[in-house]
Amino acid sequence: MTDAKRLGVRWTIGDVSDRGFEALRLSIWGAYGIFGATARYAVCVNSVGISEARERTGSLPPGVEWHLSDGRIPDFLRSHLDEKLAEGVAWKLAPLRLFPGVYEIALDNDCILWSIPPGFRRWLAGEGVACLLAEDAAPGFGQFAVFCGATPRNTGIRGLPPTFDLAGALQWILAVHPVRLVSELDEQGLQVAALSAIRSPEIVTTDDATICSPSPPHVQHLGRCGAHFVGLNMKYPRPWYDHRGSI
Secondary structure (H helix, E strand, C coil): CCCHHHEEEEEEECCCCHHHHHHHHHHHHHHHHHHCCCCEEEEEECCCCHHHHHHHHCCCCCCCEEEECCCCCCHHHHCCECCCCHHHCCHHHCCCCCCCCCEEEEECCCEEECCCCHHHHHHHHCCCCCCEEEECCCCCCHHHHHHHCCCCEEEEEEEECCCCCHHHHHHHHHHHCCCCECCHHHHHHHHHHHHHCCCCCEEECCCCEEEECCCCCCECCCCCCEEECCCCCCCCCCHHHCCCCCC
16 A cells, blocks of 8 residues: 555535534544554635634544635636635635645545545555545536546545646636536536546445435445445534434
């Protein structure tokens, strides 16, 4: 497996529910348990201050970096966004890369891993050309569906090899299909199209990291290596995520 010294792991967090911050804490600890102290870890914060985000997250491993995302969306992308960044679109791309020159993993704050999935391991041990994505329960690519194929993909786990030109790939897709991004599905479709344009990505399967919620086609059990708890960030009551619910 790739030396953890050549690995950076990042998360994005905004003004989400308390459960979302608890999930972030567990996600960071999960990654730290897998990759150890020699990897780098960072949280990109939007919509709230760093001090508030750190307090709401709680105790973390040493050395976790905190960055403000505000003002770090690339200029070429801004002309394709709604002024209010509808549904939080593009925060995962602010900034585009935190760890240039190394393998960079982006995990959703509600995606928790406790062991390394086989697809993840293949990606880290590969030639440094392919990207990494997660399998999804159903296709959800918004306005970019025509570029993404019928196989479900999810950007809750996204890996970039050291030399991958994410800006160039995104700009190429937007030049071919110059639409305005208005939903999280548009953002996901744009990223899937960009990461798949040169070479098919390695995949973390839903058997290894389930798309987990009580809402079909999601499932209500954990994967072999982790789970992505879709909907956990929502602030309004979700009884199926409290201690009386099914998860």
